[in-house]
Amino acid sequence: MLKDQNRISRRRLLALAGAGAAGLAWRFPTPALAQGTPIKVGVLLPYSGTYAQLGEAITRAMELYVKKQGGVLAGRPITFIKLDDESAPPKGPELTTKLVEGEKVDVLIGTVHSGVAMAMSKIAREAGVPTIIPNAGADILTRAQCAKNIFRSSFSNGQVGIACGQVMAEAGIKRVVTANWKYAAGEETLAGFRSTFTKGGGQILKEIAPPFPNVEFQSALAEIGSIKPDAVFAFFAGGGAVKWLKDYAAAGLRKSIPLWGPGFLTDGVESSIAGEADGLFTVMHYADDLDNAENKAFRAAFEAEYKAAADVYAVQGWDAAALLDAGLKAVGGDASKRDALNAAIARVTFNSPRGPFKLSAAHNPVQNFYLREFKSGANRFVRNAVPALADPGTGCRLGA
Numbered sequence: 001m002l003k004d005q006n007r008i009s010r011r012r013l014l015a016l017a018g019a020g021a022a023g024l025a026w027r028f029p030t031p032a033l034a035q036g037t038p039i040k041v042g043v044l045l046p047y048s049g050t051y052a053q054l055g056e057a058i059t060r061a062m063e064l065y066v067k068k069q070g071g072v073l074a075g076r077p078i079t080f081i082k083l084d085d086e087s088a089p090p091k092g093p094e095l096t097t098k099l100v101e102g103e104k105v106d107v108l109i110g111t112v113h114s115g116v117a118m119a120m121s122k123i124a125r126e127a128g129v130p131t132i133i134p135n136a137g138a139d140i141l142t143r144a145q146c147a148k149n150i151f152r153s154s155f156s157n158g159q160v161g162i163a164c165g166q167v168m169a170e171a172g173i174k175r176v177v178t179a180n181w182k183y184a185a186g187e188e189t190l191a192g193f194r195s196t197f198t199k200g201g202g203q204i205l206k207e208i209a210p211p212f213p214n215v216e217f218q219s220a221l222a223e224i225g226s227i228k229p230d231a232v233f234a235f236f237a238g239g240g241a242v243k244w245l246k247d248y249a250a251a252g253l254r255k256s257i258p259l260w261g262p263g264f265l266t267d268g269v270e271s272s273i274a275g276e277a278d279g280l281f282t283v284m285h286y287a288d289d290l291d292n293a294e295n296k297a298f299r300a301a302f303e304a305e306y307k308a309a310a311d312v313y314a315v316q317g318w319d320a321a322a323l324l325d326a327g328l329k330a331v332g333g334d335a336s337k338r339d340a341l342n343a344a345i346a347r348v349t350f351n352s353p354r355g356p357f358k359l360s361a362a363h364n365p366v367q368n369f370y371l372r373e374f375k376s377g378a379n380r381f382v383r384n385a386v387p388a389l390a391d392p393g394t395g396c397r398l399g400a
Contacts, residue, residue: 036077037076037077038076038077038078038079039073039076039077039078039079039106039107039328039333039335040079040081040103040104040105040106040107041078041079041080041081041105041106041107041108041109041324042081042083042099042100042103042105042107042108042109042110042129043059043062043080043081043082043083043109043110044083044085044092044095044096044099044108044109044110044111044116044120045058045059045082045083045084045085045109045110045111045112045134046084046085046086046087046111046112046113047059047082047084047086048084048086049086049087049088050087050213050238050239051087051112051113051238053238053268053313054112054135054238054268054313055084055111055112057268057310057311057313057314057317058112058134058135058313058314058316058317058320059080059082059317060302060305060306060314060317061302061310061313061314061315061316061317061318061321062080062109062134062317062318062320062321063080064301064302064305064306064318065317065318065321065322065325066078066321067305068301069325073321073324073325073328073329073333074325074328074329074331074332074333075333076328076333076335081099081103081105083095083098083099085110085111085113085116087111087112087113087115087116088113088116089113089115089116089118089119091116092111092115092116092117092118092119092120093119093122093123095120096108096110096119096120096123096124097123100123100124100127100129101127105129106129106130106335106336107129107130107131107132107324107335108120108124108129108130108131108132109131109132109133109134109320109324110131110133110134110136111133111134111135111136112134112135112136113136114136114137114138114141114157114184114185115184116136117133117136117138117141118138118140118141121133121141121145121147121150124147124149124150125145125147125149125150128149128338129149129338130149130151130327130335130338130341130342130345131149131150131151132151132152132153132320132323132324132345133150133151133152133153133154134153134154134313134316134317134319134320135154135313135316136154137154137155137156137157137159137160137185137188137189138156138157138184138185138188139156139157139158139188139391139394140395141156142156142360142362142363142364142391142393142396143156143362143391143392143393143394143395143396144394144395144396146362146363146393146395146396146397146398147363147398148339148342148343148346148398149338149342150363151323151345151346151359151363152359152363152364152365153316153317153319153320153322153323153365154316154365155285155364155365155367155391156188156364156391157184157185157188157189157192158188158189158191158192158391158392159192159364159389159390159391160189160192160262160283160284160285160369161188161189161190161191161192161193161194161195161196161235161262162192162193162195162196162386162389162391163192163196163262163283163285163369163385163386163389164189164192164193164196164197164233164260164261164262164283165192165193165194165195165196165197165198165199165200165202165233166196166197166200166385166386167283167369167371167385167386168193168197168200168202168231168233168260169196169197169199169200169201169202170200170385173202173230173231173258173260174201174202174203174230175202175203175205175229175230175231176197176202176203176204176205176229176230176231176232176233177204177205177206177207177208177223177224177227177229177232177233178190178193178194178204178206178207178208178232178233178234178235179208179209179210179217179220179224179232179233179234179235179236179244180208180209180234180235180236181209181210181211181212181213181214181235181236181240182209182210182211182212183211183212185235186209186212186235187209189235189262190207190209190235193233197233205227205229206223206227206229208220208223208224213240215239215240215243215244217243217244217247217248218247218251221247221248221251221253222251224253224257225251225253225257228256228257229257230257230258231257231258231259231260232248232253232257232258232259232260233260233261234248234259234260234261234265235261235262235264235265236261236264236265237264237265237268238268238269239269241264241265241266241269241273242269242272242273244265245259245265245273245276245277245280246273246276248276249275249276254276258281259280260280260281260282260283261282261283262282262283262284263282263283263284263285263286263312263372263379264284265277265280265282266280266282266372266374266379267284267311267312267313267379268311268312268313270309270311270374270377270378270379271377273374274376274377277374278374278375278376279373279374279375280373280374281371281372281373281374281382282371282372282374282379283369283370283371283372283385283386284312284369284370284372284379285312285354285365285367285368285369285370286311286312286315286353286354286370286379287370287372287379287380287381287382288309288310288311288372288378288379288380288381289378289380289381290353290354290355290370290381291381292351292353292355293351294351294352294353295353295354298310298315298318298353299353302314309378310353312354315352315353315354318352318353319352319353319354319357322348322350322352322357323345323348324345326344326345326348326350327341327342327344327345327348328341330344330347331344345359346359346363354367354368355367355368355384356368356388360390360391360393361393361396361398362391362393362396362398363398364390364391364393366388366389366390367388367389368384368386368387368388368389369385369386369389370382370383370384370385371383371385
């Protein structure tokens with residue numbers, strides 16, 4: 001019936017055109033937003049290679065969130081168009097362009113590797129596509145290169161380091177050796193750690209930085225053994241973290257020199273490190289057993305759906321979908337209203353499985369950082385160590 005009411009015959013169209021040519025102004029009726037039309041969400045994540053497990057966890061959580069909303073967000077079906085970026089920065093421009101110009105997606109969600117995210121966000125900024133980053137922590141994305149349409153549901157590298165340095169200084173640790181891969185994420189995390197640990201009275205005796213993704217750690221471990229610091233702060237992730245933890249234990253250092261680090265040391269590799277990491281303290285914006293209703297419901301739903309335990313990467317995917325959901329509801333499901341959608345996402349606050357969630361003026365999460373202890377294959381909550389920590393947002397002018 002609606003189709004018939006809105007149909008204009010060719011004769012009537014020509015008549016209207018003629019009247020318009022005579023100087024008359026006409027308003028054509030515009031159809032209401034088609035609630036049955038899917039919103040196209042372009043997803044750029046690694047589904048192969050080193051970080052495939054992270055991409056899978058993020059995707060599973062996003063799809064589960066939409067399923068729990070009945071398959072729709074703000075009354076609109078969601079179509080995920082997924083591309084594998086292989087954590088390869090050279091692929092970033094081509095794949096992002098395919099999603100933005102080829103698929104004409106309404107929203108972008110991606111990615112894990114900061115190098116890919118840098119290329120993705122540049123194209124997204126220029127195209128004006130609302131974009132949510134569910135992992136990549138490159139500081140600049142929510143600092144000097146922040147944008148009104150770029151949001152993060154994860155962390156900045158510096159923010160994680162800032163939390164770690166503060167917690168270790170408060171624990172009374174005075175003399176440390178640091179060990180991290182020499183690449184952007186490692187260096188930015190270390191810079192954040194250095195800023196708060198030294199401010200708290202700590203001293204860094206030596207900074208050891210093997211090139212990424214080198215996992216030959218024997219010379220570094222020998223040097224740590226000879227220096228005998230109060231503790232070691234280490235940043236490694238994935239397979240590199242497993243190798244580091246196993247080598248650290250095999251060298252006998254766990255018994256005499258406590259090992260600390262961000263949660264990347266243990267998250268996503270729990271089943272591989274049970275013997276080497278028990279008793280290890282880490283700092284992260286999530287702990288497996290956080291005692292809040294949202295986390296309990298989330299973990300139960302994830303376990304029931306996938307027969308696997310959720311981790312911090314899944315939480316970041318879940319919250320990416322929650323940000324999009326809240327933004328779309330604010331604009332009545334009309335993703336074409338980009339300015340309004342961006343403004344709505346920027347204002348979102350909700351209770352996440354990680355705890356209270358909101359975005360800073362630079363669009364990076366303001367979030368709690370927890371001290372966790374690795375026990376029986378899980379990252380157990382010890383205490384809320386740094387409540388409501390915001391990245392400094394250095395160089396971002398969105399809030400100016």
